[in-house]
Amino acid sequence: xxxxxxxxxxxxxxxxxxxxxxxxxxxxxxxxxxxxxxxxxxxxxxxxxxxxxxxxxxxxxxxxxxxxxxxxxxxxxxxxxxxxxxxxxxxxxxxxxxxxxxxxxxxxxxxxxxxxxxxxxxxxxxxxxxxxxxxxxxxxxxxxxxxxxxxxxxxxxxxxxxxxxxxxxxxxxxxxxxxxxxxxxxxxxxxxxxxxxxxxxxxxxxxxxxxxxxxxxxxxxxxxxxxxxxxxxxxxxxxxxxxxxxxxxxxxxxxxxxxxxxxxxxxxxxxxxxxxxxxxxxxxxxxxxxxxxxxxxxxxxxxxxxxxxxxxxxxxxxxxxxxxxxxxxxxxxxxxxxxxxxxxxxxxxxxxxxxxxxxxxxxxxxxxxxxxxxxxxxxxxxxxxxxxxxxxxxxxxxxxxxxxxxxxxxxxxxxxxxxxxxxxxxxxxxxxxxxxxxxxxxxxxxxxxxxxxxxxxxxxxxxxxxxxxxxxxxxxxxxxxxxxxxxxxxxxxxxxxxxxxxxxxxxxxxxxxxxxxxxxxxxxxxxxxxxxxxxxxxxxxxxxxxxxxxxxxxxxxxxxxxxxxxxxxxxxxxxxxxxxxxxxxxxxxxxxxxxxxxxxx
Ligand SMILES: Cc1ncc(C[n+]2csc(CCOP(=O)(O)OP(=O)(O)O)c2C)c(N)n1
Numbered sequence: 001x002x003x004x005x006x007x008x009x010x011x012x013x014x015x016x017x018x019x020x021x022x023x024x025x026x027x028x029x030x031x032x033x034x035x036x037x038x039x040x041x042x043x044x045x046x047x048x049x050x051x052x053x054x055x056x057x058x059x060x061x062x063x064x065x066x067x068x069x070x071x072x073x074x075x076x077x078x079x080x081x082x083x084x085x086x087x088x089x090x091x092x093x094x095x096x097x098x099x100x101x102x103x104x105x106x107x108x109x110x111x112x113x114x115x116x117x118x119x120x121x122x123x124x125x126x127x128x129x130x131x132x133x134x135x136x137x138x139x140x141x142x143x144x145x146x147x148x149x150x151x152x153x154x155x156x157x158x159x160x161x162x163x164x165x166x167x168x169x170x171x172x173x174x175x176x177x178x179x180x181x182x183x184x185x186x187x188x189x190x191x192x193x194x195x196x197x198x199x200x201x202x203x204x205x206x207x208x209x210x211x212x213x214x215x216x217x218x219x220x221x222x223x224x225x226x227x228x229x230x231x232x233x234x235x236x237x238x239x240x241x242x243x244x245x246x247x248x249x250x251x252x253x254x255x256x257x258x259x260x261x262x263x264x265x266x267x268x269x270x271x272x273x274x275x276x277x278x279x280x281x282x283x284x285x286x287x288x289x290x291x292x293x294x295x296x297x298x299x300x301x302x303x304x305x306x307x308x309x310x311x312x313x314x315x316x317x318x319x320x321x322x323x324x325x326x327x328x329x330x331x332x333x334x335x336x337x338x339x340x341x342x343x344x345x346x347x348x349x350x351x352x353x354x355x356x357x358x359x360x361x362x363x364x365x366x367x368x369x370x371x372x373x374x375x376x377x378x379x380x381x382x383x384x385x386x387x388x389x390x391x392x393x394x395x396x397x398x399x400x401x402x403x404x405x406x407x408x409x410x411x412x413x414x415x416x417x418x419x420x421x422x423x424x425x426x427x428x429x430x431x432x433x434x435x436x437x438x439x440x441x442x443x444x445x446x447x448x449x450x451x452x453x454x455x456x457x458x459x460x461x462x463x464x465x466x467x468x469x470x471x472x473x474x475x476x477x478x479x480x481x482x483x484x485x486x487x488x489x490x491x492x493x494x495x496x497x498x499x500x501x502x503x504x505x506x507x508x509x510x511x512x513x514x515x516x517x518x519x520x521x522x523x524x525x526x527x528x529x530x531x532x533x534x535x536x537x538x539x540x541x542x543x544x545x546x547x548x549x550x551x552x553x554x555x556x557x558x559x560x561x562x563x564x565x566x567x568x569x570x571x572x573x574x575x576x577x578x579x580x581x582x583x584x585x586x587x588x589x590x591x592x593x594x595x596x597x598x599x600x601x
Contacts, residue, residue: 001171007163010133011100011156012037014140015070019176020044021095022062024055026427027456028074029109030160031102035072036459039468043174048459048468051391051427052077056084056099063088063097063153064189065181068144072100076390078116080428085153089123090199091188092151095177096144100156102163105279106307109160111371111388113305115280120155120257124207126214127155127257129235133167139219139254148177150210157256159279161236161307211258219254222267229324230271232264232284237308241277244314245324259284261291268293275301275322279308297322347376349555350529350577352521353448355495356419357382358551358581359502365417365509368401370394370429372421373454381552385419392428394418399432399441409442415509418445422478423453423461430481437486437514444508444515448495449478450523458526482516489515496521498584524577532578533594535571541590542568548582548591556582 005013011034015023023046025035038046049055052073062069073081078101085099101116120127126146130139136158143154187195214220226247233241234253242250251267253259268274276285276298285298301320302308314329347354357377360367361384369375369385370393378385387397398418402409420429425447436443453459460466465475482490489511493504501519508515522529534555544566549556555575558567571582571591583591 002168003171004166005133005137005169006033006166007130007133007136007158008033008102009037010136010167010169011072011140011158011163012041013169013171014137016041016044017137017172017174018096018141018144019068019174020070020144021067021176021181022059023047023070023072024049024058025072026050026052026055026077027453027459028052028077028102029456030104030158030163031072031074031077031100032456032459033163034100034102035468039470042469046468048461050462052081053084056081056088059097059099060084060088060091063093063095065095065183066179067095067181068097068177069095070098070100070140070144072102075101075103075110075114075116076112077101078119080391082119085119086123087191088153089125090191090196090203093147093153094184095181096147097153098140098143098147098156099153100140100158103157103159103280105159105305108307111390113280115283116155117157117256117283118281120157123153123155124203125152125155126150126210126255127157128219128254129157129256130162130254131235131238131252132162133165133169135219135254136162137169142217142219146213150206150213152206152210155257157235159236159307161239207258211261214255214258215260215262217255217260220260220263221252222263222270223250223252224270225249226324227271228273229322230267230274231277232267232274232288233277234284235279237277237279237313240308240310240313243310244317244326244329245322246326247324253284256284257287259287259291261287261293264288264291264293273297273322275317277302277308277313280305344379345376346379346552346554347373348525349553349575350524350531350579352450352495352519352524352579353377354551354553354579355498355501355581356446356448356519357384358585359498359505360384360417360419361550363502363505365415365505366401368394368398368416368418370418370420370424371455372424372448374419374421374448375455377419379552381550391424392420392432394420394424395429395432395436395443395445398443398445399436399439402441402443403439410512416443417505417509418443420445420447421454422447422449422451422463423459425478426462426476430485433482433487433516434485442512442514444505444517446505446517446519447478447482449518449520450526452523452526454523454526458523479516479518482518487514487516489513490518491515492518492520494521495519496579496581498581530577531580534573534576535578535580535583535591536594537569537571538590538592539568541588543588543590544568545587547587548585551581551585553582
């Protein structure tokens with residue numbers, strides 16, 4: 001039977017079919033749907049872990065019992081999980097272990113872009129990269145087999161296009177490997193220098209075995225066409241190149257690390273011009289050059305960053321004199337985005353984060369921010385976030401600033417505040433707070449507790465009282481936790497109450513003590529919050545001062561100019577949830593709840 005699936009759905013299916021027992025992840029686009037889909041297969045234990053490092057450690061533990069295990073994350077998640085990744089390569093596996101890194105060339109929804117195939121080379125493990133949904137399933141299953149055969153974790157890299165595009169997938173049954181699951185007492189799990197004396201030598205021997213093995217993998221293959229142009233490509237770039245040069249010869253690479261260099265040398269000998277088409281780093285190109293295989297063109301013609309597409313590949317290579325591009329693509333303007341109006345992302349109407357940023361913007365504080373929906377506090381009209389570096393960094397960065405400033409940190413002009421979401425706090429903010437308290441820091445930290453991981457689509461957290469598989473769990477109270485960690489001033493505020501937020505922030509800054517303010521309001525999208533009927537603008541009272549627009553709510557818009565040329569404001573009743581934040585900005589009492597019309601007798 002076949003089914004239309006996204007790459008991420010197909011990976012989840014592969015996890016089920018391959019008999020995986022444990023799958024763990026922390027959400028992050030474009031990887032999130034992998035675990036969301038795995039959780040629909042009850043045979044697999046699946047969990048949102050608090051961060052990617054923990055997710056991979058959970059998978060390593062499961063693999064050490066002989067069970068098959070998978071950890072999934074977005075590109076930057078692998079930075080957080082790099083420690084267990086490298087060490088698991090040293091340890092080896094018992095049950096197959098696949099680490100999925102969903103990369104994001106072009107930064108569709110990521111703070112940075114990076115080519116995580118590099119991790120495989122660094123950790124001396126194989127990397128597989130599928131090009132479509134069927135391959136997503138097949139490569140995942142192959143990765144688990146290779147992991148067991150070669151005694152190492154296997155990295156599977158996807159990109160946004162492969163993870164989110166849909167295609168036909170052949171479905172199979174679930175097969176659990178026929179072996180006992182149990183605890184193994186083996187010194188290999190203890191990475192002590194005395195126990196790892198031979199490990200580097202064994203790892204280099206293993207790498208030699210991996211290099212030999214990739215030469216025989218059917219996922220690496222030559223597809224011979226016109227031998228004038230030979231293209232080496234993997235992942236989504238293979239699809240773009242195939243569409244751009246339909247008649248060319250291809251070396252379709254399924255294991256970008258290590259590259260099957262013997263096959264590549266054979267391919268080179270059969271084509272006149274060899275071109276590497278790859279997104280992100282010159283990863284295949286460098287391996288070819290290192291192996292002494294002549295590359296005619298690669299990243300000398302193609303961009304080093306961002307996402308490729310068929311028209312871009314066809315046009316750039318044609319401009320350099322490469323023949324054979326699809327005529328229809330050459331006619332397509334590939335800079336189609338130029339001239340389109342810019343529509344920056346914005347907080348949802350009624351979002352609780354809005355109240356906090358309205359106040360921070362007014363107080364003109366230096367805001368050490370973090371990653372989540374609230375990062376939009378950096379955008380107009382708030383312009384109230386001065387840094388967002390990586391998850392959890394808001395608290396530790398502010399602490400570093402304080403220590404660098406010394407006494408000057410207490411001067412009014414140097415006042416700063418950290419802002420972090422609840423999921424991000426659980427991910428890696430807790431350790432930063434502990435560090436601040438231990439080292440006598442005096443930061444003021446606002447934790448935006450909206451009871452969800454909003455940015456990635458509303459996943460549960462340790463604060464929601466539920467797990468990914470839907471079981472009930474203890475719901476952590478953030479204020480209690482902060483008090484237990486030694487924070488002397490902890491307050492809980494309603495972020496819709498602008499006055500209360502301002503008083504709380506100002507008092508915390510004035511106190512000179514380390515303080516946490518928990519701004520508690522459920523995510524309006526996730527919990528479908530509607531506080532009342534939509535509020536309305538009294539056009540008689542409205543003076544068109546536009547002060548209400550400073551809250552940046554998309555439920556508010558300007559009316560056409562009236563007879564005096566004034567543009568007053570109206571509220572879209574389909575968007576307004578009745579939070580009343582805009583009304584608190586109005587000095588003329590022009591905004592309020594709709595007064596019910598008297599019932600007719
Ligand atoms: C290391 C890392 N993992 C995952 C992500 C994806 N991601 C971005 S923000 C975020 C969490 C957002 O949740 P929260 O902090 O509760 O803020 P909210 O979006 O709900 O306001 C996640 C998981 C990331 N950017 N970096």
